[in-house]
Amino acid sequence: MRDPYSGRREDMVDRLKERGVLRTPKVIEAMQKVPRHLFVPRGMRESAYYDTPLGIGSGQTISAPHMVGMMLEYLEFHEGQKVLEVGGGSGYHAALAGHIVGPSGHVYSVERIPSLARRAIRNLEAGGLSDRVDVLLGDGSEGVPDHAPYDRIFITCAAPEIPPPLMEELDDGGKLLIPLGSRYYQDLIMLEKQGDQIRRRSLGGCVFVPLIGKYGFS
Ligand code: SAM
Numbered sequence: 001m002r003d004p005y006s007g008r009r010e011d012m013v014d015r016l017k018e019r020g021v022l023r024t025p026k027v028i029e030a031m032q033k034v035p036r037h038l039f040v041p042r043g044m045r046e047s048a049y050y051d052t053p054l055g056i057g058s059g060q061t062i063s064a065p066h067m068v069g070m071m072l073e074y075l076e077f078h079e080g081q082k083v084l085e086v087g088g089g090s091g092y093h094a095a096l097a098g099h100i101v102g103p104s105g106h107v108y109s110v111e112r113i114p115s116l117a118r119r120a121i122r123n124l125e126a127g128g129l130s131d132r133v134d135v136l137l138g139d140g141s142e143g144v145p146d147h148a149p150y151d152r153i154f155i156t157c158a159a160p161e162i163p164p165p166l167m168e169e170l171d172d173g174g175k176l177l178i179p180l181g182s183r184y185y186q187d188l189i190m191l192e193k194q195g196d197q198i199r200r201r202s203l204g205g206c207v208f209v210p211l212i213g214k215y216g217f218s
Helices: 006-018 025-033 042-045 065-077 092-101 113-126 164-169
Strands: 054-057 058-061 082-086 106-111 133-137 148-154 170-181 184-193 196-207
Touching: 006 065, 025 065, 025 092, 042 058, 042 065, 054 113, 054 164, 065 092, 065 164, 065 170, 065 196, 082 113, 082 164, 092 106, 092 113, 092 148, 106 113, 113 133, 113 164, 148 164, 148 184
Parallel strands: 082 106, 082 148, 106 133, 148 170
Antiparallel strands: 054 058, 170 184, 184 196
């Protein structure tokens, strides 16, 4: 069946390429293929391809496409990687990661709000990525030891500190991306683990909803 939103999705991707946000073929392909309109509430589909965050219920948001694209570029995913996302929300970001790591990779996406986790599962089914992404319910700040270690970990909510379990679950050579700061404003921080060494880079300011949990805000 023809996708009535494919033209708008192409335009969104073209604008993000022109702005230098999207650079690598795999990320570009994922954003061209994964239908963002199926991850937003039905009444918001017409706005799905504007570069803006949108409400997804329970006071939470799906991040703006430029932020999602930037994070995917910074994480430098490869096929076959095992990925952990904390803050599953709509499932869109996890779907894109799943598209990039391919059938030999896997994404575990943790969400603390049950209604959002249930909807993310349905969205992923509708988007055709449910075989690459498992949505788990819980406090992602406590990590997901059952499937550790992870090649990539990304947190899509604002944390006051780096949750120690997530650092432990990052594989040697792995990358972890996290918005770190207050409830209202954060720095996007990249951590790269090389043996006992952790390389830390600040990638600029951002605003995310808070991580609520043991190593988050109360
Ligand atoms: N990545 C999502 C997407 O593609 O739609 C957007 C994520 S939204 C900006 C942040 C999400 O983090 C919210 O859905 C929120 O409920 C969730 N969250 C907050 N604290 C959490 C925690 N401790 N564990 C798991 N999810 C959490």
